[in-house]
Amino acid sequence: MTHQRDLSGQPEGEVNFRLDDLFFSRTDPRGVILAGNDVFQNVSGFAWSELLGAPHKIIRHPDTPRAVFRILWDALGNGFPMGGYVKNRARNGDFYWVFAVILPTEGGFLSVRLKPSTPLFAQIRKVYAELAARERAERLDPGDSARRLWTIITEAGFTSYTTFMASALGQELAARDHRLGRPEDPRTRRLIEMNEALERVTQEQKKLLRSFESLQSIPNNMRLVASRLEPSGGPVSAISENYRASSLVISDRLRSFVSGRENLCDRVSREVARALFLLGANRVMAEMIATFRQAEPVPGLDWQTEAAKLAEARGATRRDSHAALTTAVGHAEELARSSAEIRRLMLGLDTIRVMGRVECGRLRENGAGLVSTIDQLDLFHAEIKARLETILRLSEDIGSAMSRFVKADPDG
Incomplete structure (x- = not known):
């Protein structure tokens, strides 16, 4: 050399x-x-x-x-x-x-x-x-x-290098098709949209977890108010304790699929990103193989051998992308179930909040501090329920879209 x-x-x-x-x-x-x-x-x-x-x-x-x-x-x-x-x-x-x-x-x-x-x-x-x-x-x-x-x-805004890499390749292929006057590849577009939706789900769930963690101070405020309004063990104290215990259960459930290693959100996102990247790789390898047919001879190179190696790798990416999506479908279904479960748990938390509001009415002018605390809960609950609805809708849409994608290409 x-x-x-x-x-x-x-x-x-x-x-x-x-x-x-x-x-x-x-x-x-x-x-x-x-x-x-x-x-x-x-x-x-x-x-x-x-x-x-x-x-x-x-x-x-x-x-x-x-x-x-x-x-x-x-x-x-x-x-x-x-x-x-x-x-x-x-x-x-x-x-x-x-x-x-x-x-x-x-x-x-x-x-x-x-x-x-x-x-x-x-x-x-x-x-x-x-x-x-x-x-x-x-x-x-x-x-x-x-x-x-x-x-x-x-x-x-990316949850990992894998999701960044997959999104980048999808965007580059879409831009390349557009600039070369080629028709848009619908499979690539659908996977880009799924990847973006998953990133939104993950960000929403992280915000949701932060909202729940902010709630942890409110039961303490309730207990302080209760100590001024009633004897120890009164109804306001009981309400604050029930609220604290229930909100901790929800926070722990949220952490299990939003934070920590191998959490559910990351698993779904990683598998969809992997499928998107492999699908893009499959496309560029198919185009690359076609160019070998017109390649000029070069001493030391055998274009047929190189085309065969690319074809073998292309087949592997096709199988692996299908397997990644199939895995992601299962994770997405679990994600939707988890979101629905948290929504059900929120109904119980809402009941406790309403009981606090009832106590405000009973205490009348003496309950100004409790009214202020319950007003805070109202705001948090409205925000949390809106985020939960968004997460549940996105999770269900992503799961359905991936299921249709897999069924449309059953052989991988």
Whole structure:
């Protein structure tokens, strides 16, 4: 392999390539390039003799945070497909951006990459620039940097890197279809909408949990009011204690599927996101396979072999996406049942609140403090019930939509 000069100090410009161009490469488990296509070779600017047998990091650009590669390789090393935005460097020091879809295969990994063009891509360029600068300035360990990237993604409204990755690929494919004048892919669109709806469910449930936790101070206020209004053990004290006990049951139930590792919300979201990503991967691999039919011969490469490996990987993504959706359907049904159960528990809490309102009437002018406390409960309950209705409706809609999706494609 020809030794490469250090090009990091040279002025850089962006390599131009078409929106319908797709990059392909295949590596061994160590990341050594075993095969690629003409787009990869032309845009990178390396000769075939320089690419084949070289480590894939030959095209790595220092502006791509090491956090990205840590996340990618952690997933791939565990046998999971993964994707993300990557800034690469050409042989002459120029750069080019891709959205990479990477899948583990027998004997290594294969990747199909497309040109990104969405508003999300514009946002991620800024995030990468800031994170890469911090890595250099603070000498961040890749693990610490990856945690920072996860935090940024979470703050942007995504529940995990998986949901971000899937949403990004879905958006990139939809934008690419639109810009190339292609008809919209209805399957991709439905899964994008499901993914977005699941993110809304998760955010609503987190807000709901915060509302319940805010309620915990109100029974204490009730007890203080009761101590001024009645002897120990009176009706207001009993109402406050019953309310506290019932609200704690609901809060604990909420935490079981909103927070903590492997909570129900995350499981549903992760499986739908996984299905969306695999469906997108399936699409780009089908398009990639078709290009091999017109590929010019290259010494050391067998296009039929590469097409066969892609076809095998494509079949796996199709089966796995169907399995992920089937699993997600079960989780979504459980999520809807949990939401309905909390709504039923809220009816009991409402009964206790009404009893407090009755006590306000009995106490008349002496119960001003209790009236104020019950007014607070009224506001919280109205907010909580509205969130519960939204969660229940979204959960049921998502479950129904996924069931229809699976039934429409029973063979996966």
